[in-house]
Amino acid sequence: MQSIAPCPEEDQFSALVPRDTSDLHGFCHGYPLRRHKSEHKANEGSLQLRADWEKYVGPIERWGSCNPWEGHFGAVVLPCCRPERMAIVNYIFEYAFMYDNVVESAAKSTINAHADDIALDETEYRTVRSVTGTKQVQSKMLLELFAIDSTCAQVVLDSWKTMINTTATKDKTRAFRDWEEYVDYRIIDTGAPFVDMLMRFGMGFVLTSEEQASIEPVVRPCYAALGLANDYFSFDVEWEEFQHSAETTMTNAVWLCMHWHGVDVPAAKEMVRQVTTNFEREFQQRVAEYIAGDGRENRKVQVYLRALGYQIPGNVAWSLRCPRYHPHLVQEAGRLLEESMQTASDEGYESPVQEHVKRASVSEESESSDSSVWSGANSPRSSISSASEEEREGGEVKLGSEHLSSPAEYIAALPSKGVREAFIDALNVWLMLPDRQVTLLKSIAKTLHNASLMLDDIEDSSPLRRGQPATHTVYGVGPTINSANYLLLQALDEVRGLEECDRQCLDIYSEEMRNLFTGQSHDVYWTREAVCPAEAEYMEMIRQKTGGLFRLLARLMIATAPAQRNRDIPLLPLIDNLGEYFQIRDDYKNLTEEYTDQKGFCEDLDEGKFSFPLLHALRAQEQEKNDQLWKMLEQGRAAGTMDVAMKRRVLDILHESGSMEYTRKTLQRIMGEIHGGMGRVERQTGCVNWVLRLLVMRLEV
Structure with missing residues (x-):
């Protein structure tokens, strides 16, 4: 050269x-x-x-x-x-x-x-x-x-x-x-x-x-x-x-x-x-x-x-x-x-990852296939009717599932980070479920997540999902609700298909779905009635709503794990921490500009939601700014949206009140608990979980 x-x-x-x-x-x-x-x-x-x-x-x-x-x-x-x-x-x-x-x-x-x-x-x-x-x-x-x-x-x-x-x-x-x-x-x-x-x-x-x-x-x-x-x-x-x-x-x-x-x-x-x-x-x-x-x-x-x-x-x-x-x-x-x-000279190679694991021990996105998530996705479609000529002649008409499946197929086709699928892969490092079980669990996760997103967007009046028009804005509110509800039944059928599935698996599904809907009911109530929850109430809502799906998947995996010893791993506290971090991280990122491409600038303020930084600000600052913040929220709620100038003023108040910093420190605290929880499980199992550590690192703010 x-x-x-x-x-x-x-x-x-x-x-x-x-x-x-x-x-x-x-x-x-x-x-x-x-x-x-x-x-x-x-x-x-x-x-x-x-x-x-x-x-x-x-x-x-x-x-x-x-x-x-x-x-x-x-x-x-x-x-x-x-x-x-x-x-x-x-x-x-x-x-x-x-x-x-x-x-x-x-x-x-x-x-x-x-x-x-x-x-x-x-x-x-x-x-x-x-x-x-x-x-x-x-x-x-x-x-x-x-x-x-x-x-x-x-x-x-x-x-x-x-x-x-x-x-x-x-x-x-x-x-x-x-x-x-x-x-x-x-x-x-x-x-x-x-x-x-x-x-x-x-x-x-x-x-x-x-x-x-x-x-x-x-x-x-x-x-x-x-x-x-x-x-x-x-x-x-x-x-x-x-x-x-x-x-x-x-x-x-x-x-x-x-x-x-x-x-x-x-x-x-x-x-x-x-x-x-x-x-x-x-x-x-x-x-x-x-x-x-x-x-x-x-x-x-x-x-x-x-x-x-x-x-x-x-x-x-x-x-x-x-x-x-x-x-x-x-x-x-x-x-x-x-x-x-x-x-060779022995220089003692110790990587940042090994140091990372050492600190934890001291302190204590794949799809399963390209097929549709909808069980009836291969049903014949017709712009006129799904009933065949033979069926009409015989007097027996069978209705196709195309109107039921279209909203679900739409949201399934939108880009996804695959966090829940990666979460299943991570837990399987410890639980060692066979591949068919893992594939089915990922399908359950995707089915339930898509159903919850469709319903959430309706309840929050959100126009966007993953940077695209929300499902109900394309197909209408009624068809979207109907499609989402059917997905919940499909997920139940998939749970029944798990190997070793017994009454316990069905009970787990019922319990965690009840938790999820209970948590969502409080989130919707606070938003609709303009009631600011206490931090403890908000954290419990997160554990039930956001943590519900993570906990459901973890409990199903534990219940169907092939080895009895794997069923005694103390995973649930770690799962709760992950759910808390995931939701508060989402609240935090929604109020930062890098999030705007996917969801719109500070979309939570348009929806009138009480996110973690907002509820802290409403309870932590002097009355004058508190009144000002309430007035802006009321104006935004009445109009159904909040203009950019008002959003920027809300952001200024959140920074001035220390609420964004408080949120960041809360995330750091929960992340410390996550690392401690991983360390405890790794010591009990004798297995460092690199898959989970990578997932956690990618989530870290």
Whole structure:
């Protein structure tokens, strides 16, 4: 990469690898190879992932990213990575290799909320453990990313989701007609953009959308070279597996050349090498042109492109003798790796996540399928009548469910954060229910949540839901109420479908639904009658209304847990804390501007609701401002809305009275209780719940 000036600050973490020729196995002409000085941290990250994998998921059969000769994958591909981020970055690399090897379908289901089918056929303990265990590993991984650098971590997470969503829909058996078609496919399939985002995380780099757009044509040949080199070096081991399988096609450039040109393996490999080196030269040329033009003054992008260029020789060097592509080297590599780890300087890696768990121990969004939540969703529709001609002739008419199902289908199609589904996944780390049970519980959660939202929006006269018109504004109040009530019956049928369902499960459903409606009745009464509740009354309303669904799901999971010992876990106090936090957090965010895109600016004030900050202000300040606040609320209630200027004055009073600060401190207190509750359950079960910790971290204000 002669066109970019040296970057000593970034290069200080690595050393130049001397070599006798200007190329590597015929690749990488003019590309300097560097190796990270903190390679032992890369090995530590990989070995930690493998230990976690065996603990949470199961046995490991394939080698990952370690290479004791040319260097660990992360050490030679990302030589500019900050030393303190080497372990987590390579933990993720190792996870990616495990994902590629073992659980592509299961892991896909845990990250991609819109996968076509995430249910597994088996229900035995091993299967449940692998699915739940994969979520544990993913959650631990994401927790650490966000603990280190939340901004860069979000970019990595978005890239991961994009990669999974894209590769999940690609046909791996398709026939490719030419290089351009295949390279476009392979760039995504090999995960080159994701490795790029991990590199940026490792360096602490965030590119603006403008910078990203300007470099897209520059980086494409680099991605292409990486993907084709991967094909070249992985071909032999893939070819061996292919010949012992029933497959009829391979996703590999060498195999494609064999079929496109009718040549043998050596000739096809040489073709792939030539195409790859062409992309390498094209990348160098595009970088030089960019630096001479649009990127002349942008040192950050120059450093980024230099670091990206290091991936090309690093990938090739690692591939030369990595046991992943050369299985006969596994035993010797294992021995050398063990020796190198014993002699490496012991710097004692302790992640922010481990510190987070230590503090807790001291202090004490997936959908199950794309099918409709409505059991009658496949009913025939007709703009005239749902009765068939035969039914009319026979005199017997059957009414279709389309008018009943349409409002429910509408709200089910709106975007959702998937909090309750994630909550079920988190509790299942401890309760270990089989996958079919988990799928049904998620359906129950979604059904009940959608029903409550439809009714809430009517009772609150809310025009918006999730940034879209509320259901009753589209279908009318009567049809929406009818549809929501039917959803409650559907959820009851789903509860009956739970394995081990007995009278206890039905009693749980009845009790918690009664609690939910009781809590909602007080919320509606306070709003309609302009009665400001005491804080204790409001907290009890939250426990019944908001906490009711969380508690219902938890109690059903406990009641149907396969092991008796799991039914004695003290989960309910933790669940109550989560419900409290969730509602007060919603109250707080409704009065902050970042919430306005989804719900409208301070929508609770339009609805006349007594949120947590508001009831504090009405009881905590001098009479003059109290009277002023009441007058504005009365005016807004009479008009059915409150103008923006008046809302801003209410916000000023909430800040002046200390109510927003009081709310924030209350959230901090409840969050402390949540961490304490998690710690107690983790100690009792002997299992750190990374899935729940990630969910809690994402909710934290």
